[in-house]
Amino acid sequence: MQKDxxxxxxFDAFRALLAQMPSASMESVEAVRARDIKLTKPxxxxxxxxxxxxxxxxxxxRPEPKLDRPTVVVFAANHGVVAQGxxxxxxxxxxxxxTNFSAGGAxxxxxxxxxxxxxxxxxxxxxxxxxxxxxAPAMESRECAATIAYGMEAIAGGADLLALGEMxxxxxxxxxxxxxxxxxxxxxxxxxxxxxxxxxxLKRKADAVRRAVALHKDFLDDPFELLRRLGGREIAAxxxxxxxxxxxxxxxxxxxxxxxxxAAVLHALDPASLDHCLAGHVSAEGAHAxxxxxxxxxxxxxxxxxxxxxxGAALAIGLVKAxxxxxxxMATFDSAGVDNKDA
Numbered sequence: 001m002q003k004d005x006x007x008x009x010x011f012d013a014f015r016a017l018l019a020q021m022p023s024a025s026m027e028s029v030e031a032v033r034a035r036d037i038k039l040t041k042p043x044x045x046x047x048x049x050x051x052x053x054x055x056x057x058x059x060x061x062r063p064e065p066k067l068d069r070p071t072v073v074v075f076a077a078n079h080g081v082v083a084q085g086x087x088x089x090x091x092x093x094x095x096x097x098x099t100n101f102s103a104g105g106a107x108x109x110x111x112x113x114x115x116x117x118x119x120x121x122x123x124x125x126x127x128x129x130x131x132x133x134x135x136a137p138a139m140e141s142r143e144c145a146a147t148i149a150y151g152m153e154a155i156a157g158g159a160d161l162l163a164l165g166e167m168x169x170x171x172x173x174x175x176x177x178x179x180x181x182x183x184x185x186x187x188x189x190x191x192x193x194x195x196x197x198x199x200x201x202l203k204r205k206a207d208a209v210r211r212a213v214a215l216h217k218d219f220l221d222d223p224f225e226l227l228r229r230l231g232g233r234e235i236a237a238x239x240x241x242x243x244x245x246x247x248x249x250x251x252x253x254x255x256x257x258x259x260x261x262x263a264a265v266l267h268a269l270d271p272a273s274l275d276h277c278l279a280g281h282v283s284a285e286g287a288h289a290x291x292x293x294x295x296x297x298x299x300x301x302x303x304x305x306x307x308x309x310x311x312g313a314a315l316a317i318g319l320v321k322a323x324x325x326x327x328x329x330m331a332t333f334d335s336a337g338v339d340n341k342d343a
Contacts, residue, residue: 010145011224014243019272021246024058024095031063038332042341048300049323052278056150056324059251059276060160070117070317071159072108073241074101075151077124077233081130081172084208086173088196090138094169095126101167101309102214108165108309115318117163122154124233137229144148144228144236147280151240155250163280163317164262166234172309172324175261176286177209177230180266181220183294185214192257192286192306226256238262246276253320255313256306260291267295281305281312288327304326 032054037043044050056065076098078091100106101121106177112119139147155162179190187209194342199203213220216229227236229266238263244253248263253265254277266273274295281301282289292299300316 010142025061028057028063029054029149034056039330040336040338045132052323053327061249069159070161072117072314073121074121074165075234075237076128078129079232081173082170084207086205088170091169097167108311111314114303117317129233133230134208139228147233147236148240150341151237152244155241162250164238165255166257166258168234171258174232175258177212178261190287210279223265227265235262239265239342252277253280253313253316255310257285276301280316
């Protein structure tokens with residue numbers, strides 16, 4: 001790989017954390033399974049709901065998992081690549097949508113309210129978009145590292161389940177560029193219509209991805225370098241949030257196409273780095289289904305959504321709550337006076 005003499009590499013601390021990630025608590029999983037076989041149902045009758053409870057227990061490290069503070073965290077950023085005509089909306093919409101979040105008017109606000117989840121939204125220097133990736137690296141190395149660190153700090157506060165979301169005009173283009181590098185194929189394989197580009201816009205989007213990857217191709221073997229050259233601030237922050245959640249033993253629900261770009265960077269560094277994550281849903285955007293296959297994640301929901309905002313992951317919180325309620329509150333055969341099959 002050609003060495004970029006201008007690049008700095010302040011990512012060593014994150015590499016060290018990846019080498020120190022805690023493992024799943026199998027003792028907690030066994031405790032969940034021991035209770036499950038006593039519940040008034042045939043073994044396995046709740047399907048993936050049973051697996052969800054085991055996942056919660058494994059990563060919370062609790063034989064009796066809890067969901068007292070599920071939290072949706074949305075990171076918002078702007079992108080210089082918008083100048084290439086890749087979105088029908090201007091970058092000003094990012095800030096306007098944040099105002100909408102604050103006023104409680106977005107879809108994710110309603111979903112969080114229904115599911116009893118908290119919502120935190122973080123603005124990442126919207127007035128200073130990342131550089132146009134078709135012309136220059138999106139971020140300097142130290143800027144990217146600082147944004148990853150910010151994402152790690154942003155999730156502090158004791159959430160027992162984290163759902164990640166994003167907002168940023170142009171961010172499906174940078175996500176597509178990341179996937180194109182990691183998974184190959186043609187640029188057209190990874191781009192989608194985002195916020196609704198027409199056919200000509202879709203061509204401009206694929207062309208922007210192709211030109212960006214060609215410009216930076218000699219420097220993309222390191223996933224951190226890929227992130228800082230072709231990513232965005234929200235993607236860097238989400239990568240940090242996923243890593244911090246792992247260190248804090250907080251299970252994570254991934255949202256759609258853009259959130260999974262952050263996950264894909266970590267997965268390229270160490271596939272085990274996503275073991276504490278479930279895919280909340282499969283998006284209708286671009287090639288998200290193919291991305292989930294690459295990440296080894298089977299989505300919990302498939303509703304044809306492509307909104308972003310963390311909306312799909314927020315919806316999946318309700319499913320996780322239902323799974324845990326069944327595990328915690330169903331009667332056992334003994335308490336209900338129901339004959340078990342071994343009786």
